[in-house]
Amino acid sequence: MTRKIENPLATPQTIAFAGDWHENGRWAAKAISHAVNLGADVIVHLGDFGYSFSRRFLADVSAAALFQGLPILFVDGNHENFDRLCRFPIGPFGLREVADNVWHLPRGFRWEWDGVRFLALGGAHSVDRPFRVPRVSWWKEEAITDGQANEAIAGGPADVLVAHDCPAGVPIPGIDNRATPPPFPPLEIMRSEEHRQVLRRVVDGVRPSWVWHGHYHVAYDMVADLGYGEVRATGLNCDESHLGQNIAVVTLAGLRTGMPL
């Protein structure tokens, strides 16, 4: 039995957030059934989802989502093939349906579940950019533009930010306190910090109380102070790590009130 979801934005009771899957269909299928076992009725994926959006990957993810009868909503990461992704038209819900039960949340997309306001804003800077080939393994669309940031801010407050990058000011364990310099060119590290500043500008504008992100392949959960009140920041690990680090499940009620750390 499979179940095709007609309304990807129907209000769920329990949400699974998922870290980078990197076009790994085998892992995605495991992660989807893990999320369902934990009670999820929707998966919100935090980017670096489909890379090239190959037929094989989309078929694997879609088959698992159809089998479990739940929608998968994803923001874009920095390693998506934006030429392929943007070829999927934006449909009636304002989302790109890339396969049955699988939808892309475009940058700046907003929605509400039972009064909880969500803002989707994917994208990040690739620190290995010099080793990548434009429009083959790197796309300039990976970065949030100033225009996209301005539009996101103009949309007003949101409760939950669904992002790929992490805003500046949130100290990611093992990344922002590392003892040795990261193994990437300093200029690229600087650009990635600038990208985090762009996202921080958005956060300062929309003042979410919860930020979810991927990208750093680190699972953590903390309360940060970004100057306007407490912000719960949660990062997730990637495919081939541990299911418990790649998937985090919260109820919609818990998302509203903030669950205990």
Ligand SMILES: [Fe+2]
């Ligand atoms: Fe990634």
